[in-house]
Amino acid sequence: MTIEVRNIVKQYGAFKALDNVDLRVADGELLALLGPSGSGKTSLLRIIAGLDWPDSGEVSFDGENALVRGAGERHVGFVFQHYALFRHMSVFENVAFGLRVQPRAVRKSEAQIRARVKELLDLVQLDWLANRYPSQLSGGQRQRIALARALAIEPRILLLDEPFGALDAKVRKELRQWLRTLHEEIHVTSIFVTHDQEEALEVANRVVVMDKGKIEQIGTPGDVYDNPATAFVHSFIGESIVLPVDISDGQVKLGHRPLNIDAGGAIGPSKLFVRRHDMQIGPVGEGALDGTVRRVRTFGPIQRADIALSGDDTLVEIDAPRDRPLTTGDAISLQPRRYRIFAAQE
Amino acid sequence: MTITIINSPVTVERAQSVARHDPHTEPWLVRGIIIGVAVTFLTVFVVLPLILVFSEALSKGVGFYLSALADSEALAAIWLTLITAVISVSLNLVFGVAAAWAVAKFEFRGKTLLVTLIDLPFSVSPVISGLVFVLLFGAQGFFGPWLMSHGINILFAVPAIVLATTFVTFPFVARELIPLMQEQGSQEEEAAISLGASGWRTFVVVTLPNIKWGLLYGVLLCNARAMGEFGAVSVVSGHIRGETNTMPLLVEILYNEYQLVASFAIASLLALLALVTLIAKTILEGQIEEGQLPRDD
Amino acid sequence: MSAAPKRSALPGFGLSMGLTLTWLSLLILIPLAGLFVKTADLSLSQFIDTVTSNRTLHALRISFGLAFAAALVNLVAGLIIVWALVRYRFPGRRLFDAIVDIPFALPTAVAGIALTTLFAQNGWLGAPLASLGIKVAFTPLGIFLAMVFIGIPFVVRTVQPVLIDLDVEIEEAAVCLGASRWQTITRVIIPSLTPAILTGFALAFARAVGEYGSVIFIAGNLPNVSEIAPLLIVIRLSEFRYADATAIAVVMLVVSFLIIFLLNRLQRWAQTRALAVS
Numbered sequence: 001m002t003i004e005v006r007n008i009v010k011q012y013g014a015f016k017a018l019d020n021v022d023l024r025v026a027d028g029e030l031l032a033l034l035g036p037s038g039s040g041k042t043s044l045l046r047i048i049a050g051l052d053w054p055d056s057g058e059v060s061f062d063g064e065n066a067l068v069r070g071a072g073e074r075h076v077g078f079v080f081q082h083y084a085l086f087r088h089m090s091v092f093e094n095v096a097f098g099l100r101v102q103p104r105a106v107r108k109s110e111a112q113i114r115a116r117v118k119e120l121l122d123l124v125q126l127d128w129l130a131n132r133y134p135s136q137l138s139g140g141q142r143q144r145i146a147l148a149r150a151l152a153i154e155p156r157i158l159l160l161d162e163p164f165g166a167l168d169a170k171v172r173k174e175l176r177q178w179l180r181t182l183h184e185e186i187h188v189t190s191i192f193v194t195h196d197q198e199e200a201l202e203v204a205n206r207v208v209v210m211d212k213g214k215i216e217q218i219g220t221p222g223d224v225y226d227n228p229a230t231a232f233v234h235s236f237i238g239e240s241i242v243l244p245v246d247i248s249d250g251q252v253k254l255g256h257r258p259l260n261i262d263a264g265g266a267i268g269p270s271k272l273f274v275r276r277h278d279m280q281i282g283p284v285g286e287g288a289l290d291g292t293v294r295r296v297r298t299f300g301p302i303q304r305a306d307i308a309l310s311g312d313d314t315l316v317e318i319d320a321p322r323d324r325p326l327t328t329g330d331a332i333s334l335q336p337r338r339y340r341i342f343a344a345q346e
Numbered sequence: 347m348t349i350t351i352i353n354s355p356v357t358v359e360r361a362q363s364v365a366r367h368d369p370h371t372e373p374w375l376v377r378g379i380i381i382g383v384a385v386t387f388l389t390v391f392v393v394l395p396l397i398l399v400f401s402e403a404l405s406k407g408v409g410f411y412l413s414a415l416a417d418s419e420a421l422a423a424i425w426l427t428l429i430t431a432v433i434s435v436s437l438n439l440v441f442g443v444a445a446a447w448a449v450a451k452f453e454f455r456g457k458t459l460l461v462t463l464i465d466l467p468f469s470v471s472p473v474i475s476g477l478v479f480v481l482l483f484g485a486q487g488f489f490g491p492w493l494m495s496h497g498i499n500i501l502f503a504v505p506a507i508v509l510a511t512t513f514v515t516f517p518f519v520a521r522e523l524i525p526l527m528q529e530q531g532s533q534e535e536e537a538a539i540s541l542g543a544s545g546w547r548t549f550v551v552v553t554l555p556n557i558k559w560g561l562l563y564g565v566l567l568c569n570a571r572a573m574g575e576f577g578a579v580s581v582v583s584g585h586i587r588g589e590t591n592t593m594p595l596l597v598e599i600l601y602n603e604y605q606l607v608a609s610f611a612i613a614s615l616l617a618l619l620a621l622v623t624l625i626a627k628t629i630l631e632g633q634i635e636e637g638q639l640p641r642d643d
Numbered sequence: 644m645s646a647a648p649k650r651s652a653l654p655g656f657g658l659s660m661g662l663t664l665t666w667l668s669l670l671i672l673i674p675l676a677g678l679f680v681k682t683a684d685l686s687l688s689q690f691i692d693t694v695t696s697n698r699t700l701h702a703l704r705i706s707f708g709l710a711f712a713a714a715l716v717n718l719v720a721g722l723i724i725v726w727a728l729v730r731y732r733f734p735g736r737r738l739f740d741a742i743v744d745i746p747f748a749l750p751t752a753v754a755g756i757a758l759t760t761l762f763a764q765n766g767w768l769g770a771p772l773a774s775l776g777i778k779v780a781f782t783p784l785g786i787f788l789a790m791v792f793i794g795i796p797f798v799v800r801t802v803q804p805v806l807i808d809l810d811v812e813i814e815e816a817a818v819c820l821g822a823s824r825w826q827t828i829t830r831v832i833i834p835s836l837t838p839a840i841l842t843g844f845a846l847a848f849a850r851a852v853g854e855y856g857s858v859i860f861i862a863g864n865l866p867n868v869s870e871i872a873p874l875l876i877v878i879r880l881s882e883f884r885y886a887d888a889t890a891i892a893v894v895m896l897v898v899s900f901l902i903i904f905l906l907n908r909l910q911r912w913a914q915t916r917a918l919a920v921s
Contacts, residue, residue: 049819051818051819078819081812082812084810084816086813086834101817150819150820153821371730372824380723380727380731383720383723384720384726384739385727387720388742388743391788391792392743392746394767394768396749437666441663441666443659445659448659448660451651451656458907460663462903469849469902470896471852471853471872471873471876471892472751472855473855474853474873474892474895477889477892480885481678481681481885486883488680513670532651545653549655570748575750580856594750601860610756616752620745620750620753621745
């Protein structure tokens with residue numbers, strides 16, 4: 001099932017939750033909506049599910065207008081942030097719910113329902129919990145039951161709102177892996193919302209980065225990390241060193257010091273973004289910037305150093321391989337291997 | 347629901363507005379019926395009787411109303427009601443704070459049982475609440491003969507009225523304070539103690555400011571019930587005119603003597619008390635909510 | 644019950660606990676125990692004769708039967724009122740919300756004379772009903788209506804906070820799974836509210852069984868027809884038949900205790916379930 005979202009606008013009072021959003025999701029994709037809170041990602045997910053309606057714009061599934069259908073008629077599986085399991089029903093009844101509420105004409109027989117629920121519980125590897133109540137499950141188990149329940153109605157689309165948000169770090173990691181495997185198995189078009197970049201980059205085929213109701217960039221995990229389209233994406237994903245620079249006559253200046261790097265067409269007050277590990281260390285005078293090492297700590301294959309830049313003592317944090325050990329007090333130079341310059345906002 | 351989409355913008359528009367209705371609510375017709383039933387039910391059962399009290403009380407004019415209230419029997423009943431309320435509310439205030447402190451700040455076995463026992467008067471018929479004191483202090487009661495031989499009057503006198511009222515209003519203050527203090531926990535008190543404050547000072551300076559609105563609310567409810575109690579007081583009062591009649595008892599006597607306007611006049615004072623209590627309750631609930639620490643999400 | 648507490652930094656356990664237990668024993672426990680001691684004045688067969696006499700049985704049946712019916716009405720009406728107050732916005736909503744407490748706050752004698760006058764044959768509502776051939780005041784129907792009146796706040800006030808706190812997500816989950824609005828309400832929302840509904844029902848029932856002030860005016864008080872059990876206690880007392888009065892009271896008390904016991908069970912049951920998802 002393909003999903004197409006066109007020109008969606010959603011406003012809550014003066015707050016614009018979604019500002020003219022366009023999005024195409026291909027059949028069988030596993031897409032992440034990534035952004036900080038208030039970026040509109042959950043609003044978009046709820047509009048696709050039919051839990052909210054846009055002020056204007058279109059949503060279509062396989063070319064068919066979805067907005068004329070209510071949430072119950074869209075055949076969308078929705079996994080809620082807090083799972084929303086029915087606490088008065090056993091795990092079995094929770095999963096069976098979607099099958100039991102179908103109109104009598106199409107409802108499966110009791111035996112078929114039992115078989116289907118069993119199959120789903122097997123799929124999420126929790127068949128031994130069928131008779132428990134939600135209050136007796138761990139967070140990770142609840143999450144998987146919520147997923148099984150959503151899959152029971154054989155949804156054409158699977159939507160997950162912060163699926164791992166309420167879990168502790170270890171369980172999160174396990175479930176990420178598991179969700180990927182599960183998606184490869186059932187291959188239903190899926191969208192999940194997250195504010196955690198690691199989660200988005202690790203699980204999704206494609207990542208949609210959102211901020212302030214707008215889509216900043218759509219791309220593969222590699223794309224959004226290596227080629228951030230905007231300053232927001234660069235600072236939101238991965239760790240970056242950000243330096244205020246000024247560009248005139250094609251020359252990039254930090255304060256009054258020229259940096260001898262290519263401005264790439266930017267003009268005026270701008271921001272220079274460099275990944276921590278993209279700073280090349282060299283002898284004084286041989287890089288774009290000079291500085292003094294203030295503090296070094298090493299973990300694993302890298303050493304992380306605080307460097308005070310000459311001139312104004314701005315501190316930047318860099319990651320360097322351990323082949324050339326740094327010590328406090330060393331005078332060094334820094335040369336960005338890869339960098340991006342974006343016009344400064346405001 | 348199946349929707350056929352015809353290539354006409356009007357139809358699509360209508361189909362959209364049908365589906366667009368919030369999945370969290372009912373169609374407007376159902377909503378209207380539910381609101382209608384709720385409002386009608388409350389109007390018939392609650393608003394009309396209340397209006398009726400005031401309309402009957404004033405049916406012969408303000409002058410008659412005021413003279414009914416200024417009647418010496420009425421004044422005696424009002425006085426007795428006030429005295430009774432002051433005594434039983436003060437007693438239950440002290441008890442309620444002590445019980446709430448014990449229950450909310452300490453862990454001990456039998457706590458659930460204690461809370462159940464505190465609530466007991468709520469589930470006892472008011473008539474039985476009166477009856478137990480008749481059995482204790484009546485002529486055929488356990489202490490009756492001894493009291494009589496010593497010339498002490500408890501039953502059919504003010505002491506029994508106060509006792510019965512205190513019995514009936516026993517849970518109000520404690521019930522209001524226990525959940526409030528449990529929710530607030532003991533951290534602030536523990537901080538004060540660790541800073542060297544005495545127990546009493548901790549209570550006055552730390553606990554009391556935190557519970558003041560809940561305490562006031564409990565006292566108000568307790569007072570409203572104390573002034574309005576009928577069944578229990580009726581059993582122990584003896585209905586001696588001008589001496590052991592509280593306001594609710596006088597309402598009954600006047601009503602049974604077909605002095606309807608006078609009866610409703612006294613009743614209107616009690617109804618007014620109920621209304622003031624409810625208004626204060628609404629205000630206090632706002633205060634209590636404000637006093638709570640913001641929950642972090 | 645007063646086993647020493649686990650160590651606590653706070654002082655005052657002895658004082659507050661001592662005060663509580665003394666006061667509780669003197670005012671509540673000893674007087675109530677006296678009630679049971681007094682029934683010992685009757686032999687077992689006398690006791691059984693008293694509580695199974697025709698008039699007593701009728702009174703008990705009227706009190707318990709009508710209280711049960713009234714609590715049922717309170718349950719249904721209470722749910723409708725709660726739903727309207729919590730889920731809808733309409734003019735006067737806050738006012739009606741406040742009004743729900745009036746039956747609780749209004750002295751029972753005042754409610755009694757007001758309801759009687761309202762439903763008397765020449766009353767505001769009694770007159771139109773009489774023209775339909777329905778007589779309310781001084782009949783069991785009057786008792787029933789008075790019991791409905793005093794029971795209103797209980798279901799509303801126990802269910803209201805639970806409905807307010809109910810997570811919208813579970814309704815949305817039901818909708819996404821294809822449930823109709825009606826299925827969502829009957830299979831998801833009402834079951835979630837059931838413990839609170841039952842608690843409210845039991846409270847309303849217990850209150851109506853023991854109710855005296857608001858009922859006796861409208862009841863008519865005809866023995867075997869419209870005489871409630873609490874009134875029969877008062878009548879026996881005025882006849883100085885203390886033991887008889889006590890026997891009826893004991894029956895009512897025991898039933899009330901059973902209700903409290905059930906209530907506690909219910910709340911515990913509700914709590915174990917409410918531990919879920921959050």
